[in-house]
Amino acid sequence: MSINVGSIMKDGLWDRNVVFAQLLAMCPAMAVTTSGTNGLGMGLATTAVLVASNSLVSMIRHTVSSQVRIPVFVVLIATLVTIVDMAMNAWMHDLYKVLGLFIALIVVNCAILGRAESFAAKSGILASAVDGLAMGLGFTGALMVIGLIREFLGSGTLFANASNLLGSSFAFLEVQIPDYGGALLMILPPGGFAVLGFLLAGKRVLEKQLGKRAEQAAGCSVATHAT
Template sequence: MSETPTPRSIFRDGLWGNNAALVQLLGLCPLLAVTTTAVAGLGLGIATLLVVTASSVVVSLIRNLVPQDVRIPVFILVIAAFVTIVELVVAAWLHDLYRTLGLFLPLIVTNCAILARAEAFASRQPVGPAALDGIATGTGFAAVLIVLGALRELIGRGTLLDGAEQLFGPIAANWTLELVDGDVFLLAILPPGAFIGLALLLAIKNRIDDRHGR
């Protein structure tokens, strides 16, 4: 049995030190494809958070029941089950968001960050730490989605929270902040803009880590 890390170290690693997107560079396909707006990033981020947390809990619960030679297929089935549940819920109650996220919602099952945490952490730890790790990992990944989406939307369209009603309902119809009239810098919302934005976030994180001697 491996040593159980402290809740503080779990959250620190998931949110910053071992962030799935900025350190492990996992799950980059949805990260780069979906983050054209902050709302789209938030929507996919919440879905990923729910899946990684729930799957980590279940993997921890069954870790002593699954033979070592089939653990990866079993973990994938667990993840796929929760992805299907989340997809059905979003399709039923948040259909506009479901259409915006498109194929990348069911493709959460292929997100290497989720399987990596199931294999490297949840399958070796009790339920409590596994749940905390799922929350921290999902929150860290969601934070990058939101920041990158907001950055690209702001620079590319001059708006913020465009399409908020897709996630929060009709009450959010007037939440859009239009800072500039018309498109500003279209490259930001095109595929190259996603790579540039992620590179900028990576540079900022590395700079902060260097300044603090990490």
């Protein structure tokens, strides 16, 4: 059975973005986005769990009875998160020390269980994997954007300590603005909520503008056919 990859990706990246549309996972979105690197690392870890959990849930959807599906899904997600937690501790220890408890808290990220229940439990493996990837990339992008804005305004840096996540060859991403002390407020929780609020407002305005353009284009098309 064919799947509409474009529609699934658009849902995850924009229409049903975990942070900007569904307002889920606010705890990591506010806590770990003090830098773009932290947001990217948390997002990629969550993406890995989303893709794996969606795929596995889809595989077992006809085997697990409806009465016990939620506990089974939670155990499955917890197992995957434990694997990711141990892998980051082993190979990305510096970033692991920064993210700390929030990696383990991926288990209680409503978006992961929500996608398993609402999509993967009703869809094929390929579609479920694509959905997990789309939702994960949308979540990663949201965390990274929030983190970069807060980092730039709060510390005067961009992708600080990126080499801890991506390796020494990516050290060129690390940018330091000279003679800028930064605004402490942006690193603190109120700064995170302020940045999120402005981004949500910007997304809403952009969607309205795109909707008006689509309506105008449709009207012009109808008028052209009428003549």
